[in-house]
Amino acid sequence: MTAIDVIRDKRDGRALSDEAIEFIVRGGTDGSIPDYQLSAWLMAVRLNGMTDQETKTLTLAMAASGRQLDLSSIPGRKVDKHSTGGVGDKATLVVAPLVAAAGIPVAKLSGRALGHSGGTLDKLESIPGFNVDLSIDQFIDQVRRIGIAIAGQTSDMVPADKVFYALRDATATVDSVPLIASSVMSKKLAAGADAIVLDVKCGRGAFVATLDEAEALARALVAIGSKAGRETVAYVTDMEQPLGRAVGNALEVREAIETLSGHGPSDLEALSLRMGAEMLRMAAAPTTNLRQLLLDGSALRKFAQLIGAQSGDASVVDDLDRLPAATVQHPVLARESGQVAAVDALEIALAAKSLGAGRDRKDAAIDLSVGVVLHKKVGDRVQAGEALATAHARTEEAAAQITSRVAAAFSVAASAQPRRLLLSRVTAAGVERLDT
Amino acid sequence: MTAIDVIRDKRDGRALSDEAIEFIVRGGTDGSIPDYQLSAWLMAVRLNGMTDQETKTLTLAMAASGRQLDLSSIPGRKVDKHSTGGVGDKATLVVAPLVAAAGIPVAKLSGRALGHSGGTLDKLESIPGFNVDLSIDQFIDQVRRIGIAIAGQTSDMVPADKVFYALRDATATVDSVPLIASSVMSKKLAAGADAIVLDVKCGRGAFVATLDEAEALARALVAIGSKAGRETVAYVTDMEQPLGRAVGNALEVREAIETLSGHGPSDLEALSLRMGAEMLRMAAAPTTNLRQLLLDGSALRKFAQLIGAQSGDASVVDDLDRLPAATVQHPVLARESGQVAAVDALEIALAAKSLGAGRDRKDAAIDLSVGVVLHKKVGDRVQAGEALATAHARTEEAAAQITSRVAAAFSVAASAQPRRLLLSRVTAAGVERLDT
Numbered sequence: 001m002t003a004i005d006v007i008r009d010k011r012d013g014r015a016l017s018d019e020a021i022e023f024i025v026r027g028g029t030d031g032s033i034p035d036y037q038l039s040a041w042l043m044a045v046r047l048n049g050m051t052d053q054e055t056k057t058l059t060l061a062m063a064a065s066g067r068q069l070d071l072s073s074i075p076g077r078k079v080d081k082h083s084t085g086g087v088g089d090k091a092t093l094v095v096a097p098l099v100a101a102a103g104i105p106v107a108k109l110s111g112r113a114l115g116h117s118g119g120t121l122d123k124l125e126s127i128p129g130f131n132v133d134l135s136i137d138q139f140i141d142q143v144r145r146i147g148i149a150i151a152g153q154t155s156d157m158v159p160a161d162k163v164f165y166a167l168r169d170a171t172a173t174v175d176s177v178p179l180i181a182s183s184v185m186s187k188k189l190a191a192g193a194d195a196i197v198l199d200v201k202c203g204r205g206a207f208v209a210t211l212d213e214a215e216a217l218a219r220a221l222v223a224i225g226s227k228a229g230r231e232t233v234a235y236v237t238d239m240e241q242p243l244g245r246a247v248g249n250a251l252e253v254r255e256a257i258e259t260l261s262g263h264g265p266s267d268l269e270a271l272s273l274r275m276g277a278e279m280l281r282m283a284a285a286p287t288t289n290l291r292q293l294l295l296d297g298s299a300l301r302k303f304a305q306l307i308g309a310q311s312g313d314a315s316v317v318d319d320l321d322r323l324p325a326a327t328v329q330h331p332v333l334a335r336e337s338g339q340v341a342a343v344d345a346l347e348i349a350l351a352a353k354s355l356g357a358g359r360d361r362k363d364a365a366i367d368l369s370v371g372v373v374l375h376k377k378v379g380d381r382v383q384a385g386e387a388l389a390t391a392h393a394r395t396e397e398a399a400a401q402i403t404s405r406v407a408a409a410f411s412v413a414a415s416a417q418p419r420r421l422l423l424s425r426v427t428a429a430g431v432e433r434l435d436t
Numbered sequence: 437m438t439a440i441d442v443i444r445d446k447r448d449g450r451a452l453s454d455e456a457i458e459f460i461v462r463g464g465t466d467g468s469i470p471d472y473q474l475s476a477w478l479m480a481v482r483l484n485g486m487t488d489q490e491t492k493t494l495t496l497a498m499a500a501s502g503r504q505l506d507l508s509s510i511p512g513r514k515v516d517k518h519s520t521g522g523v524g525d526k527a528t529l530v531v532a533p534l535v536a537a538a539g540i541p542v543a544k545l546s547g548r549a550l551g552h553s554g555g556t557l558d559k560l561e562s563i564p565g566f567n568v569d570l571s572i573d574q575f576i577d578q579v580r581r582i583g584i585a586i587a588g589q590t591s592d593m594v595p596a597d598k599v600f601y602a603l604r605d606a607t608a609t610v611d612s613v614p615l616i617a618s619s620v621m622s623k624k625l626a627a628g629a630d631a632i633v634l635d636v637k638c639g640r641g642a643f644v645a646t647l648d649e650a651e652a653l654a655r656a657l658v659a660i661g662s663k664a665g666r667e668t669v670a671y672v673t674d675m676e677q678p679l680g681r682a683v684g685n686a687l688e689v690r691e692a693i694e695t696l697s698g699h700g701p702s703d704l705e706a707l708s709l710r711m712g713a714e715m716l717r718m719a720a721a722p723t724t725n726l727r728q729l730l731l732d733g734s735a736l737r738k739f740a741q742l743i744g745a746q747s748g749d750a751s752v753v754d755d756l757d758r759l760p761a762a763t764v765q766h767p768v769l770a771r772e773s774g775q776v777a778a779v780d781a782l783e784i785a786l787a788a789k790s791l792g793a794g795r796d797r798k799d800a801a802i803d804l805s806v807g808v809v810l811h812k813k814v815g816d817r818v819q820a821g822e823a824l825a826t827a828h829a830r831t832e833e834a835a836a837q838i839t840s841r842v843a844a845a846f847s848v849a850a851s852a853q854p855r856r857l858l859l860s861r862v863t864a865a866g867v868e869r870l871d872t
Contacts, residue, residue, distance in 0.1 A: 035470075039472040043476040170470075
C-alpha cells in the first residue's frame with residue numbers, strides 16, 4: 001500500500017479500508033508520509049466525505065497515535081464534557097464543579113482554542129496563580145483526592161490531530177464533518193472517559209450555521225463515540241447570540257462564579273443544569289437537585305477547591321475584584337427603542353477579539369481582562385439611549401473602535417421573542433427535537 | 437489574496453480569476469506557497485475542474501514562469517509536434533526529419549518521459565554519440581543551418597510545470613484534463629512555435645482510455661493553443677495496441693530508420709504521413725508528396741544530417757547493427773491459430789519496462805537495447821507455434837520472465853478486423869471523426 005493508492009481511492013469516492021486509514025494516520029504522525037500527500041488526501045476527504053465506519057476508524061487511529069489516558073484508578077464512571085466552541089461559552093467552568101459537587105469525578109483535559117476568545121485553559125489562567133500544566137500523575141491524583149481537575153492536554157496526546165489540524169487550517173479543509181468529528185472525538189477517546197456529553201453549537205457564532213448541519217455533526221460525533229464503546233449524547237444548542245452575557249476571559253470567569261452562586265444569566269444556568277443532569281444520568285449517579293447545589297454554595301466551594309488545588313487564588317470566588325479587570329469600561333448605547341431581535345454572536349466575538357481577547361496563532365498572547373459584556377439579549381426590551389453592552393478595553397481608543405461594531409451587532413424590532421437555547425438531543429437512538 | 441482563499445474558491449467549485457491563478461503559479465514557482473497548499477489546490481482542481489478560460493490562464497502563467505524561446509530568427513512558420521505518449525510511439529523520429537526534408541523548419545524540444553519506455557531523448561541517445569544537450573543558441577543556429585534540431589528542454593523553462601508535475605505524480609492528481617492540458621501546452625507555448633500539431637493517444641496504452649475522454653482532452657489542448665494565438669490541430673489516434681512493431685529505445689530507432697527508408701510498418705507510416713501533411717499545411721508550405729521523400733531517401737538523409745549535427749554516428753542509418761542490441765532474442769509463440777483480435781499495449785509496455793526499457797524516476801538509468809518486437813498486429817492471421825513477438829533481453833532469464841505476459845497480451849479469435857488508427861481530427865472549429 002502506498003499513500004498515492006489511498007489518495008486515489010478517496011479521490012474516486014471509494015470507502016477506505018481500516019488498514020488504509022491506519023496507514024495514513026501512522027504515516028502522518030511519524031512523518032513518513034509528507035505534508036503534500038496528507039493535504040491532497042484531506043482535500044479528497046473534504047470533497048468526497050467518509051462513511052461512519054471510516055470516520056470511526058480514523059478517530060480510533062488518531063486517538064491511538066499518542067498517549068491514551070487510563071482513568072481506571074479513579075473510582076466511578078467518568079463522564080467528559082465537550083463543546084464544539086461558541087461565543088461566551090464558559091459552561092465547562094460551571095458544569096465541571098457542579099457535577100463534581102454532586103459526587104461524580106471530573107477529569108477534564110482541554111486544549112487552547114484558536115479564534116475569537118480563549119479556550120477553557122485561558123479562562124482559568126485569568127485566575128491569579130492557576131496552573132493548568134499538571135503531569136498525568138498529578139492530574140489523576142487530584143481527581144482521586146478532590147473529585148475534579150482541569151488541565152491542558154499533554155503534548156504527547158493525539159499527535160496525529162496536531163499534524164492534521166495544522167494542515168487543515170492552511171488548506172481550507174477545516175469544515176468537513178468527518179474531519180471535525182474525528183478531531184473532537186480522538187481527543188475525547190484518548191482522554192479516557194467512560195461516557196461523553198457534547199454541546200454542538202449552531203448559529204452565527206459557531207462553525208456550523210444551520211440546525212441541519214449541527215445535527216449532522218452531532219450524529220457523526222455520537223456514532224463515533226457509540227461505535228468506540230463510550231456512551232455519547234450530544235445537545236445541539238443555539239449560538240446565534242452569545243451564551244450568557246460575558247465574552248472575554250476574566251469576564252467569563254466572573255460570570256461563571258456568579259452562575260455557580262445561583263446568580264448567573266438564565267441561559268447559561270439552564271444549559272449548565274441540563275448538561276449536568278445528563279452527566280449525572282450517564283454516571284449512574286443518584287438523582288440530585290443540581291440547582292440546589294448552586295444555591296447552597298456547594299458548587300462554588302468545589303470550584304474554590306479546584307482553584308486551590310491547582311495553585312490559584314481561591315479567594316476570587318468571594319472577591320471578584322481579584323480577577324484582572326480592564327481599565328476602561330465604555331458603554332454601547334441603543335439608538336432606538338423596542339425589543340432586541342438579534343445579537344450577532346460572530347460580530348460580538350470579532351469585536352472582543354479586536355480588543356485582544358482572542359488569538360489567531362497558538363503561541364500568540366491574549367489580554368485576559370478585555371471583552372464585551374451584554375446588557376440586553378434577544379427578547380429584552382430596550383429604550384433608545386439605554387446601554388446595550390459595555391466594552392471592557394485597555395484604552396478609550398480601543399473601546400471607541402469597536403463601539404459601532406457592537407451596536408451594529410444588535411437588531412432592535414417592534415417586538416421579538418427570546419431565542420430557544422436547547423434545540424436537539426442526539427443519542428445513538430436518534431435525534432430528539434427539544435422544546436426549550 | 438492568500439493561498440487559502442484560492443484553495444477554498446476552487447474547493448467550492450468557483451471559477452478562479454486570472455489574478456488568483458497567476459498568484460498560485462508564481463507562489464508555486466518561487467516557493468512562497470508551500471507544497472502542502474499546492475497539493476490541496478491540485479486535488480480541488482482535479483475534483484472540481486476548470487473552465488476553458490481558467491485552463492488558458494493557468495497555461496500562459498506556467499509558460500511565463502521561466503524562459504520562453506524566441507524562434508523569430510528562424511525564417512518561416514515554425515510548427516511543433518507533440519504526442520501525449522503511447523507504447524511504441526516513435527512517430528516524432530519519423531515526422532521531424534520528414535517535414536524538415538520538405539523544407540519546413542523543425543525546432544523540437546523534448547522532455548524525458550517517465551513510464552513504460554523512454555521518451556524521444558532516450559531513443560535518440562541510443563544512437564552512439566548523439567547529444568541532446570544543446571544550448572539555446574546552438575539549437576536555433578542548427579535549425580537555421582540544416583532545418584532541424586531535437587534537444588532537451590533547458591532546466592530554466594517552465595519551472596512551474598516541474599513543481600506541479602512532481603506533486604501531481606505523488607498525489608494522484610495526474611489524470612485531470614486542465615492539469616494535463618496546461619502541462620502539455622505550457623511547454624509548447626514556451627518552446628515558441630507558431631503552430632502545433634498534437635497526437636492525443638487513446639486506449640489501453642495511453643493515459644486516456646476512451647474516445648470521449650481523448651476528444652475532451654484534445655478539445656482542451658486545441659482551445660488553449662487557439663486562445664493563445666497559436667494554430668493548433670489535434671489528432672486522436674488509437675493506442676489499444678502499440679504503434680508499429682517495436683517497443684524499446686534502440687529497437688524503436690531502428691524501426692524509425694526503416695520507416696524513413698519507406699519500409700516501415702504501415703500504421704507508423706500512415707500516422708507520420710498524416711501528421712507531416714498537417715504540419716506542411718500549417719506551415720503554409722507548398723504541397724509535397726511526402727511518401728516520395730521516404731522512397732527517394734531525402735527523409736533518411738535529413739535524419740542522418742540531424743544525427744551528424746548533434747555529434748551522433750550518422751552511419752547508423754545505413755548500418756542498423758551499429759545500434760545497441762540485446763544479447764538475447766527470445767520468441768513468444770502463439771498457442772492457437774486464428775486472427776489476432778487484440779494486443780494489449782499496456783501489457784506489452786509493462787513487459788518491456790520489466791526488461792529495463794523504462795523508468796519510474798527521472799534519474800533512473802534505462803537499458804536502451806532491450807524491448808519487445810511484435811510480429812503480429814490486430815487483424816493478422818497467426819498459426820499455433822508461430823512467433824507473435826520477440827523479447828530482446830539482457831539474459832535468458834529476463835526474457836523467460838516476460839514470455840507469458842507478452843503471450844497473454846495477445847488475444848486470438850476466429851476472425852478479427854484491423855484496428856482503425858486515425859480516429860478524430862480536432863480543430864478550433866470542432867471535432868471531425870475520421871474513417872481511416
